[in-house]
Amino acid sequence: MERKPRRRGLELAAIQPHDRVLEVAVGTGAALIEILKRVDKANVVHGLDLSPRMLEKTRRAVARSGFTNVDLRQGDARSLPFDDNSFDILFNSYMLDLIPLDDMPVVLDEFRRVLKKNGRLVLVNMSKDHEITVWERFYRATPARMVPYIYGGCRPVLMEGAVRAAGFRDVQREFVKNTLSSEVVVARK
């Protein structure tokens, strides 16, 4: 269900071989492998995840694919271990739909900080095309402690306004209709 929107996000990222790319929340490495296919073999792609177990999955996927130009780090999107103005592209899929609302501005500030001027932000998340989905009704009716077990903890988000509020420009949103619909939000620093 996430493959099609993620693929669209990668298309809109329009990664060039020399781009410096950071993927935040690499998960199992599905997008990272696609990013590696698009850059020069000498160009190191940076990937980060909060979870050491997910990083281990990504490490194995990268090794199977034969790429060696990867820097994988454990870290938190709320406090990225990278210098200001470091990246041409920051790709982040299916993480903001998991995290608390209060953390979103903190994360977006961090994304903006590490991007170079004109650098491109690409966000892919579970989303919606009308106010409250059936999915959200279930989510809201579920006791909080059960949510991670039933839905993987995610709910639809609308990131366009938050991305604008964080100071990004040329913000565009594309809705990708699917069994669980998603949005791709692209913006520039």
Ligand SMILES: C[S@@+](CC[C@H](N)C(=O)[O-])C[C@H]1O[C@@H](n2cnc3c(N)ncnc32)[C@H](O)[C@@H]1O
């Ligand atoms: C649903 S998975 C998505 C993984 C991948 N981006 C994809 O599209 O398949 C969410 C990932 O976000 C990571 N994550 C959650 N909170 C994070 C944070 N604050 N900083 C970095 N990674 C985080 C989780 O460890 C997990 O690997």
